Amino acid sequence: xxxxxxxxxxxxxxxxxxxxxxxxxxxxxxxxxxxxxxxxxxxxxxxxxxxxxxxxxxxxxxxxxxxxxxxxxxxxxxxxxxxxxxxxxxxxxxxxxxxxxxxxxxxxxxxxxxxxxxxxxxxxxxxxxxxxxxxxxxxxxxxxxxxxxxxxxxxxxxxxxxxxxxxxxxxxxxxxxxxxxxxxxxxxxxxxxxxxxxxxxxxxxxxxxxxxxxxxxxxxxxxxxxxxxxxxxxxxxxxxxxxxxxxxxxxxxx
Numbered sequence: 001x002x003x004x005x006x007x008x009x010x011x012x013x014x015x016x017x018x019x020x021x022x023x024x025x026x027x028x029x030x031x032x033x034x035x036x037x038x039x040x041x042x043x044x045x046x047x048x049x050x051x052x053x054x055x056x057x058x059x060x061x062x063x064x065x066x067x068x069x070x071x072x073x074x075x076x077x078x079x080x081x082x083x084x085x086x087x088x089x090x091x092x093x094x095x096x097x098x099x100x101x102x103x104x105x106x107x108x109x110x111x112x113x114x115x116x117x118x119x120x121x122x123x124x125x126x127x128x129x130x131x132x133x134x135x136x137x138x139x140x141x142x143x144x145x146x147x148x149x150x151x152x153x154x155x156x157x158x159x160x161x162x163x164x165x166x167x168x169x170x171x172x173x174x175x176x177x178x179x180x181x182x183x184x185x186x187x188x189x190x191x192x193x194x195x196x197x198x199x200x201x202x203x204x205x206x207x208x209x210x211x212x213x214x215x216x217x218x219x220x221x222x223x224x225x226x227x228x229x230x231x232x233x234x235x236x237x238x239x240x241x242x243x244x245x246x247x248x249x250x251x252x253x254x
Contacts, residue, residue, distance in 0.1 A: 013188045017246050018043045018096045021125045022050070024180050024250040030054045030091035030121075036081045037061075037098025041069030044076075047094070054091075059084060082108060086115050095124040097246075100161045106171055113175035113253055120253045122172070126162045128183060128245040133231035134200050138208065141224055151211050168249045177251035188242040195240050196228045197221065 030051050038044045038058035047056050058076040060066050069076035081102060086093065093112060099105035112122060129135065141147060142154045163171070165181040172179045192198060201209075209217055234240045 013186070013190075014097070015043055016186065017125050017184070017248070019046075020184065021096065021123050021248050021250065022047075022094070024248075025092060025121050025123050026252075027051070027092050027121055031089040032057060032087055033092040033094065034084070034086065034090055035059070036084060036093065036095040037101075038069050038074070038076055039065050039096075041065075041072040041074045041076060043096060044069060044074055045072050051092075055089075057087075057090075081105075086112065086120075088117070090116060090120060092121045092123065097125060097127060099124055100126040103161075106163070109168075109171060110175045113172065113177055113251065116253050118253050122177070122251045122253070123249070125246055125248050128162055128164070128247045129243075130161050132243070132245075134196055134228060134242075135204055137224060137227040137231055138200070138204060141220070141227065142208065147220065150216065151208060153211065154207050162247055165247050165249070168247065172249060172251040175251075176254050178254060180250040182248050183245060184248065185243050185245045188244060190240045190242050191238055194225055194228070196232045196242055197225055199242065 031053075032055045033047050033051060034057045035044045035047065036059050038060045039062075041058060044056065044058050048054065056075065058066075058069055058074050059079045059081060060069065060076065061078065061080055063078050066076045066078045081095070081098065082104070093116065099108070102108065109122065109124075116122070139155075142151045165183045169179045169181040172181075188199075190196065190199065197205075208220060212220060232240050232242055
């Protein structure tokens with residue numbers, strides 16, 4: 001279950017990659033823009049500011065997120081991105097921090113490139129931080145005997161969920177696109193009592209929270225906090241720097 005309020009805790013930090021991604025899309029007057037994985041819609045609604053004449057279509061697998069997006073006036077619907085097929089007038093496909101949840105997303109990207117008309121744009125961004133200390137701390141704790149049985153479905157081993165930028169460049173070029181791909185490591189300046197915990201609470205920790213009772217969840221957090229504090233020490237001025245690597249691809253169908 002996705003919680004829009006939790007996800008929006010660091011909305012300014014999470015929003016910056018979206019704007020960096022869209023800055024490389026050169027479409028002038030798109031007819032239809034589709035946002036796959038729209039979340040609560042706070043970023044999706046900015047698409048109409050840049051392209052006021054476009055129809056904006058939004059998808060998300062979470063009913064809670066879709067409800068939040070609809071409350072912003074968006075045409076949002078509940079759906080799995082694997083079931084999406086572009087309408088003939090789709091000129092821009094955007095997916096921000098969503099495709100890493102779909103193991104077969106590479107095959108989807110190739111399929112979409114074949115379905116979209118020439119000149120259409122595919123722009124997506126995925127995290128590249130699955131080997132970060134934050135994620136490793138969670139994996140290490142989950143493997144402890146007191147948690148491993150309760151959380152046996154959690155991926156204990158580090159896996160290559162996403163490809164590096166050059167891997168996506170190869171993929172989309174072979175799919176018949178002109179490709180602009182890059183990687184960026186953002187150093188987020190976080191504040192608060194447990195800022196890294198708050199950050200991963202709404203994303204990486206979702207499978208953990210789903211498998212634990214309220215009391216177990218509180219105990220898990222109590223054990224995880226010192227591990228995160230050691231990996232991301234707080235400065236004397238209260239600032240915690242949190243590096244986050246992201247992978248960007250903007251592809252135009254030839």
